[in-house]
Amino acid sequence: MNKTVVKTLELLQLFITHEQLTLQEMVKLTKLPKTSVFRMIQSLVASGFLKKDGEAYELGLSLLQFGCLVAERLDVRKAALPIMKQLKEETNEAVNLVIKDGDEAIYVEKVETSEPVRVYTRVGRRAPLYAGACPRVLLAFMPSEEQKKYLDHVELIPIASKTIVDREQLKTVINEAKEKGYTVSHSELADYSSAVAVPIFNHEGKVVAGLSVVGPENRFQPSYIEQLVPQLKHAAEQISKALGFIGGKNVEL
Amino acid sequence: MNKTVVKTLELLQLFITHEQLTLQEMVKLTKLPKTSVFRMIQSLVASGFLKKDGEAYELGLSLLQFGCLVAERLDVRKAALPIMKQLKEETNEAVNLVIKDGDEAIYVEKVETSEPVRVYTRVGRRAPLYAGACPRVLLAFMPSEEQKKYLDHVELIPIASKTIVDREQLKTVINEAKEKGYTVSHSELADYSSAVAVPIFNHEGKVVAGLSVVGPENRFQPSYIEQLVPQLKHAAEQISKALGFIGGKNVEL
DNA sequence: CCTTTTGTTCCGAATAACGAAATAAATGTT
DNA sequence: AACATTTATTTCGTTATTCGGAACAAAAGG
Missing domain, CATH: 1.10.10.10 (Winged helix-like DNA-binding domain superfamily/Winged helix DNA-binding domain)
Structure with a gap:
């Protein structure tokens, strides 16, 4: 070196x-x-x-x-963009696409909403895997061994008012995510903003990205989230399929 | 170093x-x-x-x-984007924003059209200053001394079928651009694509960017171009004003 | 006019880069 | 299965390059 x-x-x-x-x-x-x-x-x-x-x-x-070249060469991004736009039309909420880069999550695409109250996320932005719905969905569905290693060593630093800083609580939330197939966050990365995220799988059945819907916390009540989840799952399935993922047998988690 | x-x-x-x-x-x-x-x-x-x-x-x-940070920090881009979108609505053509980077032009923003026949330009793409309407408008309005130096030393390499490779012809075209306040190109950077470009000035009266409308060559007939020019000029004026440019006294060219 | 701050050049000492060659790992061939 | 071949990685002595203190220059501030 x-x-x-x-x-x-x-x-x-x-x-x-x-x-x-x-x-x-x-x-x-x-x-x-x-x-x-x-x-x-x-x-x-x-x-x-x-x-x-x-x-x-x-x-x-x-x-x-260089940045534009990278963006253009990302396969997930190419596959996801049209479906993200469609999801935005259906929900009228901002839609984000996040992928894993080492121990961090990085936002690689966003579709903005026309709502007056918006949550602003920048493409290229980084976040730790433990904070925010979209990063955490990457964490929840990563190979269990790698996940364990991460959870044992990571230092949980608060970023916004409700960032999870308790290791046990984080583990619980991750297990819930694996079970339900989605995860929710409130004010973990930025105050007063919430998100619901689902995983995207590639042809090998590995999580390659997280797809999320983001909006102001007051709008993200349980009833609304329940309504968003199937829409998100459907979009993620379409993207996963475009990447060659076959069927629902969630290979060894 | x-x-x-x-x-x-x-x-x-x-x-x-x-x-x-x-x-x-x-x-x-x-x-x-x-x-x-x-x-x-x-x-x-x-x-x-x-x-x-x-x-x-x-x-x-x-x-x-890094790329996203650069894009976000560009003042011209910030000022231009809303006006570019408006121009796209008016003309229904793709609109590009180009700035100078050394001896090259670099595309920093684009607004795509919904037309079925499109010309594809990538943000971050580079082109020499002598080829294409938008790069050349930067060349035409740069300080005359710098321009002279460039014209004396540049090697004119053909890129598409009608790239200008004759130095004298290039000088003529540049003088025309300075006189008329805009420049036109046909198949200089990519075959079958044409563009019309105008300069954008900053608060010091210096060219900081070029604004262009791009489309398929067959659509860009003289009559159509005549129609586009005032629309382009109006948009460029708005952007220049947003950057603090005052009035039409084009300081020392 | 002097002081202070910030940027740039010089130069000897020391370190960090260099690259040929050896090794390892993976792939292809008889 | 043994051998040849291609590609990646490590080792190590040599030497070119980086290093950084100090001196210098230029501009700003008192």
Whole structure:
């Protein structure tokens, strides 16, 4: 492995949370010597990953190009988008598609609603697997061994007011999800927002994505959720089928 | 500057044209020693910029995250999107937004049409400044000194059947664009597709983007173009105004 | 005018990258 | 089943490159 490269790309990660940064600021944040940071920046600028805007630096347009390529190449996304749009028409709620990336969930597609009260999620956003309906559905249906390992080691950090921080409670919720085939969250990732999520399986019967309907908490009463679940399940089935998943025999969970 | 980093990010660029690559293939393409390529890949994987999919490697989801951040942070894009949608409604043609990135133009936003015959452009796509209506409008309205330098050094490579490859012809077309305030292209970037483009100015009176309407060549007859131009100009004016551009005094061209 | 802050260049020391070659793993062939 | 072949991964001594303190430059502030 190449230390310099990894360090440089770590530096780039600062720009996830900071729109603009000067050399000075990066030095402070990384606690690396000024000269080293300077060199790294130079390299990133030369590659178009960073660009200088007056005093400060910001993310370069190369990243836009790469990002769009990734989005376009995602098979699940291709299969899901039309069905997501249809689901949005049926429910008139925002629909999200999330996939697993290591120990995190990442939002790869969204279909917005026209409702005045909306929940805003950004494509590319990351969340831990334990928080939020959609990430947790990925966790619930992952291979049990991997799941166990994750649950034993994960540190449960609160993100919003009702983020689950108790390991036992999390396990209970996961088991319920496996049983019922869906999971619900209220104010786990953002206050006053709720979601219902179901899993999407590929041709091998492995969960590859989570599909969710998101909206303001006050609208997501039990009766409404009961109504959403079959719609969600139907959509997820269609997507799973498009990915080559056959039948309901949920292979070894 | 940091050679290893630059080389590694160059390696990553291979994935712009190749969806998947094995170690072997990368070695062949780069002509670099196997061990070096191996190390670079490891570093990219560790940073989430690349991921292993069975035998081969492909772009990682980190890039999706970065790409979305870049898209979201672009001011022009924010200002333009609603007006682009409106323009699409008026014309029922695809609308593109392009900005300059070094010696290239990059598509940063698009609004698709519902027409059965469509021209497909991908967000994040790059094109040289001399080819296509939208890139060329950026070239036409850039500071004259910079423009001269570009025109003196650029190598005109044909991309589609009618790409302009004659320097004198290009200069003529650019002068016409400056005079008329818009430019037209037919089959310059892709065969059978045409576009009409106008410039967008920022608060300093500098061109920051090009706005274009794109469609199949057979539909883009002179009479139709004449009809599109005022609609485009009106939209571009609105966007420019939103960016703080005041009045028609086109500061030093 | 001097002080302070921020960016950039220099250069010797030390480390981290380099790449040939060996090894391992997987695949194909006789 | 044994062998050949292709592709991925590890090892290791050499050397080029990165490293980072310090000096320098440029701009901003007092």
